[in-house]
Amino acid sequence: MDNTQSKQFPKELDELKDALAKGNIPDSAAKIKEELDLLERTTLNIAITGLSGAGKSSLVNALRGMTDYEERSAKTGVTETTKHPMGYPHPVFPNVTIWDLPGIGTSMFKVEKYLKQVGFDNYDFFIIVASDRFTVHDSRLAHEIKKLNKKIYYVRTKLDVSLNSEARKPNFNEMQTLKRIREYYCGNLEKAGESSPRVFLISRWDLSKYDFPLLLQTLESELEGIKKEVLIMAMPTFSKESIRKKQQTMESLIWKVSLLSCAVGLTPVPGLSLACDIAILVKTMKDMYKVFGLDDDSLRMLAHHVGKPFDELHSAIKNIPSGGEITIQFVRDSLKKSLLWGTLTVVELALDFVPIVGSVFGGASSLASTYCILKSFLRDVVKDAENVRAKAFER
Template identity: 50%
Template sequence: MENIDEVSAVPRELEEALKNNSLTTAAGKIQDYLKEINNVELNIAVTGETGSGKSTFVNAFRGMKNNEEGAALTGVVETTMEAKAYPHPKYPNLKVWDLPGIGTSNFKPEEYLQKVEFDRFDFFIIVSSERFRANDITLAKEIQKMKKKFYFVRSKIDNDMKAEGRKEMFDQDKTLETIRQYCIKGLEDQGLGSPKVFLISSFDLGYYDFHDFEETIEKELPDHKRSVFAFFLEYCLQTRKC
């Protein structure tokens, strides 16, 4: 499987062909380039402690319900015993991996990274249903050492809103911001810079930060197809040959 860096050299060749007004050459390179793009694979790992809602989040991210065929297994006890890949329906080459919960007797922090083969993943999503704990911080710092991207997801926000909604003078926006800043400060205090924390309910995807999260992830996907056609369109406009 080719990685993004290997494919990224192709647009430069295409741009050169366009500058030289070679439509035939450019068209050929577009075809070659698209074939290479189809071989690019992204692997996103969803991790965190057991009970944080990882598997439910994996299903939600893929647009599936927990009881659908092909959905990640969920439950009130530890259900994810090994890393398993689930394809994203919109991006076939994007695989969402449901990782075992860290910190249990089966997956101790000092053994976790090696057992789940962290090197194979491109992105990491660290999920917590409350505050981010020591195990989450450990994972984040190890991912930083690997120089890879990661995001924090504060899950089960719908439960918090229901509980806080019983109080007088409830303000949802202020409550959400309080939760967000609480999470961010806790992470900053542990030396993690200025992390972005997404507040998500896997059962109410139309609310909170889920769409913002999806858009953020989508921006991280290879945009080589858009680049190819942007170069091609520029050639068409300049030469009037399309």
């Protein structure tokens, strides 16, 4: 692990200082515990609808980071029609469920009845999918959903097919073609009464290209509070931007975890001059593998998706040990190293906290050490997530 630390105090620690300055450590720890528990319990339900064959089930799998061919994937293909709402939990973050809904165009019911039938209230937002045109039913549906104060996003799938046929024309320019297609769809939706439709162009076979990364970014930016964090953690890492967002989210979590581990684990760690609950740190580190798609299950799905061997992607992980090797012993050794090598930063941080925490639970150096090792571990995880992403998408 890289133990060199920046001397400047990270911004996210201002929040910690504020929380501690209010003086009541057990209360802060209890609140933080509640917050972290809530993060695990909060559910996110994404509804996908559109005509038969539009690519709904394929998008369900894409959002779950899965291919269409594995055991728990949504069935796709010309004869695999979605007839009833089917919830597909995210394979690694089961609190996120993507719902495959039958299209309104195939329904005999009126919009209100359709929404009632699919249980509209259960969903956080809707994605309407089309591989050709959005229909009048789609815009009517969108209108009703907006009245219910829920957001709608339009996704135009099978872009690869459209681009392939356009590419045969002389003077083909991909950027201009994309712009034209986007304008065409937005124009049509506006004519149908949509005031500011957002249309995302995607190809199921190349999710790192076109608008799929932008779709994820937009969904995330328009969610609020804890649901935003839930989405950021669960979404696949197809872009540098998504890795950066995950990093920011984890940064704001690790000081909370550090405080919690020091506040509840007052047992001194044998052989170390600090007291903390190492199990909390082990869990957080293991969670980081999942968040950044570096656990074996996520890597296997990514390998399937990009058609590369699992071992090839796994070999790009160079800075962190295998997930299974994150043990109490590993964390204890990291803490020991951080106390020996990272002395300057740990001491600086600890001194900064002493006036606030020192007298309360004698934990300034414990807090500084746990924070430093989590931060350093996160930096290594991010480097490896970038290495894996580069390896997965290199041609």
